[in-house]
Amino acid sequence: MERAEHHLLPKTFATLLVTESADRVAVRLNRPQVRNAIDAAMVAELNTVCAMLEAEPKVLILSGTPADEAAGTKGVFASGADIAELKERCREDALAGINSGLFERIARLPLPVIAALDGYALGGGAELAYAADFRIGTRALRMGQPEAGLGIMAAAGATWRLKELVGEPVAKEMLLAGRILTGEGCLRAGLITELVESAGLMAAAHALADRICVQDPLALQATKRVFHLPRDAHPEADNKEQAELFESPAKFERMQAFLDRRKTK
Template sequence: MVDTGTGTVTAELRGRVAVVTVNRPEVRNALNFGVLDGIEAALDAFERREDVGAVVFTGAGEKSFVAGADISQLVGYTLRDGLRARMQRLYDRVQDLELPTIAAVNGFALGGGNELAMSCDIRIAAGNARFGLPETNLGILPGAGGTQRLSRLVGLGRAQEMILTGRIIDAEEALRIGLVTSVVPAEELMGAALATAETILAKGPLAVRLAKLVVRNGAETDQRTGLLLERLAQSLLYASDEKAEGASAFLEKRPARFREQD
């Protein structure tokens, strides 16, 4: 177990997979300053460790991944808090991690919880998961990346409908529109997330990190620039020991042993 400095977030290493759990089940894992501090501390602990190859985010209990912000703190937010955009900057950090990230979504993922899930590379939902950005009910908007990430995942029209109405959707609809990548029974959720992480860890680690970088950044620019990023990244990999090992293993009909797996 890694000390995050707060009981509101737990962090542990399962093999080479870091599991970060929002731990406020009594309030549906609502986000408060302590949770943000805990996630920051977990990222600080895991980001530079060579024995960590992927990160899974989840919520304690069966009812909620993260059911949004703690309204008791939201009441006191001011113009300055909006400009600081602490949660937005934290989720940008999650999105920009070199490590692959997986959201294992159990129960409600609303507001900032949905935004945390959307900042991850892969989203796996339990059958009881529910997703929404209902901030307009509170007289605010999704301010931790939701106005930007949702449309990139599900398209502009669906994003506008969900944000403007605050409608909450179930896991099957989330899968159908592309908000999540798979839906599994609740009791299989963590196993599915860890299995996905282990599948990624069996690949070339540099290839995985560069692929993530190129896909993410290419999506934010025009195709020509994205193809240039792809070409440069591939050139680096062609010159790497990792490519040599992967190709040799394939020809020799044996599992590849990449350096970070030793």
């Protein structure tokens, strides 16, 4: 599918490369000199992107620095939080939930989020990926939580999102024993849904976005809203969302189109 892309807010971002088309926004983490370590500037810029997507919902694709075979460099998603900056943070910073607040905001974006993962996705980089709705990885992917070895814990979602994604045994190995999963290991654990070569990573992410974007946007938003609600919120929440969708113009248009296609077969 052809996508007319243009830079969003040109020259505004220092740590991100952001391009936008009619139905999606692609955000590339862009601090390659420090393996895309997540610092305060990147957090602020990702919050700016979130604000835009909350106001104008679109699918979000998150990626890191791509591999460059010609230059002999490997890809990297994000090696974690910026350790030099993290070393100076104190109790008040932890209570402010700087990274956890951002990742929760990403998880709650109205339309799906896709994480395209190559190379290192460690610490906060892994936790950023857990906040996505979909994760696609490469054979070069290395995913894990090394925080305990640095005297801290993975406090930006890993202690609960990771358990939900891969189950308690694997999550504890990663959190408490420093296990690093390869791309193949991530696929076996269910942490990613697709394993591709590095050269095909973004094509696979956009292909998934294509499949998402042919769905009705309001139906996608309603489904995502109720998906992570606690069990006792169902079925009431589902019924209320469905009641709204039953009255939407898209419902009538899409169902009529379906019936019209069936008549022609």
